[in-house]
Amino acid sequence: MVTGFDIPHLRQIIRDAGRVVRVVIAEHKGSAPRETGTSMLVSETEQFGTIGGGVLEYEAVADARKMLQADGDWLRTFNKIPLGPNLGQCCGGSVSLLAECYGENELAHLETLQGPFVRSVTSGAPTALPLSVQKRLREIRSGVGNSALTLLNGWLIEPLETPEQPLWIYGAGHVGRALITTLDGLPFGVTWVDSARDRFPTDIPAHADLLVAANPADAVGYAPDDAQHIVLTYSHSIDLEICLRVLSRTFGGLGLIGSDTKRTRFIRRLTEAGVDTSRLDCPIGNRELGKEPMAIAIGVTAALLEQLRAEKQKIREVSA
Numbered sequence: 001m002v003t004g005f006d007i008p009h010l011r012q013i014i015r016d017a018g019r020v021v022r023v024v025i026a027e028h029k030g031s032a033p034r035e036t037g038t039s040m041l042v043s044e045t046e047q048f049g050t051i052g053g054g055v056l057e058y059e060a061v062a063d064a065r066k067m068l069q070a071d072g073d074w075l076r077t078f079n080k081i082p083l084g085p086n087l088g089q090c091c092g093g094s095v096s097l098l099a100e101c102y103g104e105n106e107l108a109h110l111e112t113l114q115g116p117f118v119r120s121v122t123s124g125a126p127t128a129l130p131l132s133v134q135k136r137l138r139e140i141r142s143g144v145g146n147s148a149l150t151l152l153n154g155w156l157i158e159p160l161e162t163p164e165q166p167l168w169i170y171g172a173g174h175v176g177r178a179l180i181t182t183l184d185g186l187p188f189g190v191t192w193v194d195s196a197r198d199r200f201p202t203d204i205p206a207h208a209d210l211l212v213a214a215n216p217a218d219a220v221g222y223a224p225d226d227a228q229h230i231v232l233t234y235s236h237s238i239d240l241e242i243c244l245r246v247l248s249r250t251f252g253g254l255g256l257i258g259s260d261t262k263r264t265r266f267i268r269r270l271t272e273a274g275v276d277t278s279r280l281d282c283p284i285g286n287r288e289l290g291k292e293p294m295a296i297a298i299g300v301t302a303a304l305l306e307q308l309r310a311e312k313q314k315i316r317e318v319s320a
Contacts, residue, residue, distance in 0.1 A: 004037070004149075004158065004161035005158050005160050005161060006161040007107075007110050007161070008161075009041075009048075010022065010041065010102060010107065010110070011107060013041050014103065014104065014107055017043035017044070017045075018043065018044070018103070019068055019101060019102065019103040020041045020042060020043045020068075020101075020103075021042045021064035021065075021067050021068060021101050022039055022040070022042075022099070022100050022102060023039060023040050023041075023042065023051060023097055023098070023099045023100075024039040024051075024097070024098050024100075024149075024156075025037065025039070025051055025095050025096070025097060026078070026096045026097065026098040026149070026151045027080075027095070027096040027151045028093060028094065028095045028096070029093050029094050029095075030093025030094060031093040032083060032093045032094070032095050033052030033083075034050075034051050034052040036148075036149055037148070037158070038050075038051050039051065040057075040061075042060075042061050042064035042065060042068075043068070044065060044068055051095075051097070056095070060097055060099065063099060067099060068101065070101070072123075073105045073106065074100075074106060074123055074124050074125045074126075075100070075101040076099065076100045076101070076119075076122060076123045076124075077098075077099045077123075078096065078097070078098050078099075078122065079096070079097050080094060080096045081095055081097060082094045096151065109126065115137075115141070115160070116137065116147070116159050116160065117157075117158045117159075117160060118133060118137065118155060118156070118157050119155065119156060120155055120156075121151075121154055121155065121156055129155070130153065130155065132152060132153050133153070133157065136152055136157060140157070147159050161187075162187070164187050164188055164189035165188050165189065165228065165252075165304075165308055166188075166189050166224045166227035166228065166252070167183070167188040167189065167190050167191070167227065167228045167230065167304070168191045168193060168219070168227050168228070168229045168230070169191070169193065169230045169232070170193045170194070170216050170219070170229070170231045170232065170233050170238075170239075170242050171193075171194060171216075171231070171232040171234065171257075172192065172194040172199045172200045172201070173199075173232065173233075173234055174293040175232050175296050175297060176192070176194075177201060177293070178293040178294045179230065179232075179296075179297040179300055179301065180205055180207075180208050181205075181294075181297065182297045182298055182301040183207065183208075183301060184205060186301070186305065187308070188207075188228075190209065191208075191209050191211055191219075191223070191227075192204070192209065192210055193211045193212075193213055193219045194212065194213075194216060194233070195213065195214055195215070195216055195233075196214075197210075197212050200212075215241075216238055216242060217238065217241040217242045217245050220242060220245035220246055220249070223251070225249075225250040225251065225252075226251075227251060227252050228251075228252045228253040228254075228255070228304065229242070229246045229251060229252075229254045229255070230255045230257075230284065230300065231243060231246075231254070231255065231256045232256075232257035232284075236262070239256060239257075239258075239266075240269060243256060243266060243280065244273055244275060247270060247275040247276065247277065247279075248275055251279075253281070253307065254280050254281060255281040255282070255284040255300065255303075256280060256281065256282035256283070256284060257282075257283065257284055257296070258282050258283050259283060260283070262282065262283075263280075263282040263283065266282065267280065284299070284300050284303070285297075285299035285300050285303075286298075286299030286302070287299075
């Protein structure tokens with residue numbers, strides 16, 4: 001999913017791996033492996049992310065590593081590449097790739113940005129913007145123009161990554177672990193909660209923050225008001241207490257693993273406790289996919305992405 005220029009991720013990679021090249025699809029036409037705005041980072045020995053396309057990506061990585069050997073700041077290359085037989089592909093479209101070298105000097109400038117990252121597609125430090133780009137920025141800030149990545153007269157206007165949707169997952173059992181796997185690379189800020197460290201896998205994925213709470217329901221109070229809560233612990237009594245805590249406060253959404261019978265029992269008990277259960281989603285997942293942990297996780301992830309897409313669409317409609 002394209003979410004914008006991720007400065008925190010770039011910062012971390014530079015601190016860990018040194019200078020890197022960021023390759024972004026600045027524009028695509030016709031059929032292409034990935035959409036405009038898709039990016040990857042390339043260091044001397046590693047690759048983070050993918051722009052797809054097999055040979056297209058292989059050659060982009062090779063070119064990026066050549067760029068890392070060059071001296072100077074604000075190095076860039078820009079190429080429009082047809083996706084045809086020369087690349088062993090039959091897409092029929094084309095992509096424009098912008099490759100940019102980033103180190104501590106470039107990062108220092110990025111840390112000052114408050115809005116879209118605007119730069120020429122040719123090498124050189126940031127300079128005064130042409131009038132056409134200034135006009136487009138005014139349109140974006142006033143809500144008239146589209147805020148998506150735009151290639152305009154040799155300049156790239158790229159939004160910064162929007163804050164991740166907070167997602168709190170209660171339970172590190174089979175379904176919880178499968179859900180963490182399916183969420184990798186998606187725009188969610190995951191907090192993973194359970195009652196003991198040994199309930200989690202030994203290696204915690206980088207996209208999940210672990211939170212151990214003797215009583216997982218106590219963790220609810222630390223979640224931001226817009227957090228989505230997914231409840232799938234080993235205990236019905238713990239599930240019930242978590243749901244009660246969530247429904248007693250401001251929250252973004254609440255999903256509960258279980259059957260229709262569990263839903264009926266929980267709604268009765270929660271209603272007796274005096275909370276509104278209309279926003280409780282149970283059972284979670286898509287039953288047509290099956291009851292295996294990964295099948296449930298795929299259904300839940302798809303629903304979360306659809307809700308996120310719908311919310312973004314509402315924002316666009318309001319600002320249009």
